[in-house]
Amino acid sequence: MNNTIAVIIPAYNEEQSIAHVIHDIPKNIANHIIVVNNNSTDHTQQIAENAGATVLLEKQMGYGYACLKGLDYIAKNNINPDIVVFLDGDYSDYPEEMIDLVKPIITQNYDMVIGARTKSGREKHSMTPQQIFGNWLATRLMKIIFNAKFTDLGPFRAIKYDSLLKLNMQDKTYGWTIEMQLKALKQKINYLEVPVRYKKRIGVSKVSGTIKGTIFAGIKILSWIFKYSFK
Structure with a gap:
């Protein structure tokens, strides 16, 4: 592939997993x-x-x-x-599947591709019940309000750099993830979901693994949806 691809991996205390993630990224397609x-406190x-x-x-702590x-x-x-490809540092995704995300952009001119964590591709207990319900609720609301075809808010995603800049991302x-998808809908950029596998992460989730993280993530996701439903 002759396209320049940059991979961004947010990481907080992922010393056990980060080397695995980096190692499994296809070096023949990832330039950066x-x-x-x-602000990790370990050896990440x-x-x-x-x-x-x-x-x-x-x-400053925060995924955004x-x-x-x-x-x-x-x-x-x-x-x-x-x-630009976004990938988590906890090794729950399969970095080698990056080729499946960027291929539709390169060969079919899609602007954005979301890696959808389908039930058949998820390892047992890799997603918590609140994650599964939250994804269902958010994507269901987007379908009702915006006629969206999303089934997941998966963080493993690829997007054309110029399209990403036009979204003017702000959430901290x-x-x-929900901001990117909502803005893509509003700006009518061409998007696609591709199924990806998903396994139990290494370590404890900083969001779904805590009550506080789950509540605040849910509130933030719903607030973005309702904010855009009135725009």
């Missing part, structure tokens, strides 16, 4: 692997650097803060990728 260390940064990634530090830090680095270093915490 950027790990954003979101050193391990990611040793694995060959460019590592940035974002002290980390993603925006990665995009700021891309802009300031004039990388100008054709495609739990609402990053």
